[in-house]
Amino acid sequence: MKLDHSFEKFANSLPFLFAFVDNDRCYRFVNSSFEAFFGVSLQDIKGKSIGEIVGPQSYAKVSKLHQRVLKGEELHFEDEIRLRDGRRLQLDVRYIPNRDEHTGEVHGFFTLINDITKYAGAAEVLRAVHDVVHRQSQTLSLDRIDKLLRLGCHYLNAQTGIASRIIKDDYIVEYIHTSGEPIAPGTCFNVNTTYCSTVLEAEAVVAIESITDNDDFQSHPCAKELEAESYIGFPIRVNGQTWGTLSFSNPTPRITPFSELEIELVSLVCSAIETVLLNSSKTKRLEQLAYSDFLTGLTNRLYLTERFEDIKARTNTTSNITCLALVDLDHFKKVNDTYGHDVGDLVLQRVARELSGIVRSTDCCSRVGGEEFALLLPDIPRNKSEQLLATVRTVIDRMRITFDDSELSLTVSIGATAVGEDESLSAAYKQADLALYQSKKNGRNQVTWADS
């Protein structure tokens, strides 16, 4: 096929990349957009294979499509194409066979290409943001922040994305995605040595395409410390408070300034991160409420049940036991009847505080009924658990509660059991309850073991 001058002129005026390829998949013509985009000249590329531009992996893929188009099929596809120079681009490609008007034979094909890398990246970011926003009512796990940082880096072509927590002068790396030198989450810098200090000061987005060319930033301590030549940062606000910053940086300067679309999209990423953080703090609060006893602040029976399963999963390898003990106030009804319900509440709170002070940090101390507490003591020598329960009994016995002009004391009865291997919580609870009944029956203010 011969391309006359007016056709070439027309092709060169097209806003997209245009090429004519022969039956041997060699370029016969490329327009000026094509030349500029791939950094080639028509003179050099003419007669050369598509494989000169497209990398081997992608060439294997597209050459199958060439076979189809050379049989007369018109094709349109969007795909990631890896170039020989290492670039990965999202391209919108249209192959149109060049048919002989009279014979219908195919002589090569036209290629129309649009680079949609930016749009594809933007669409991916929007999808991720949309996903977060529309899952507000469900649990959003914090790993979504990692995904958002990864997408942000990909979209901006940035090496590093960081969501940092700012506490006073501390800049703490909370979440990071980087293809450069890794920084461990939890690493702390002085905020004034980071570009993010300017974001916090401005309480708005700060975007710099080239630190070296920026008079205000050249001498910033971060310019010397970190190899960040381009930077964009946003404040992260949760519950009306500044939580930290979101930033993306790259060791090389950008050729073009950050576009309005880029700033807008990354600010959406920032909002999505704020949503995830807010949601996770709400979830934490709900978990706290679900597992705690409102009056005493101790954990509740639901927590005990879950903790029991957790402890059972880690079976004791030593001769130690897991002890379950029920601690029940003696004649508590009398306290309520004599001093009133408020004083009864005060007593329950004091007992809870004493129990918490006696158990080990690995133990579980829960309020499981009106005036009943449960202690779950994992991986403990039997004699140590006996000592601990004896201490509980004595401490409560010696406890004095003063209010107004009165003082009261009370005792507890305790039933304990060594939880058997494969024993369920309800079975162990029953054993401890029977032992507790014995303590009550035998005069209260004592500890009884189920196997005694």
Ligand SMILES: Nc1nc2c(ncn2[C@@H]2O[C@H](COP(=O)(O)OP(=O)(O)OP(=O)(O)O)[C@@H](O)[C@H]2O)c(=O)[nH]1
């Ligand atoms: N103040 C207060 N009282 C509670 C609460 N929950 C349960 N109670 C009271 O605890 C008392 C339990 O009474 P009982 O089951 O007869 O037990 P007791 O008087 O301790 O007698 P023994 O257990 O046999 O020694 C009842 O009066 C309940 O009203 C609470 O949250 N606050």
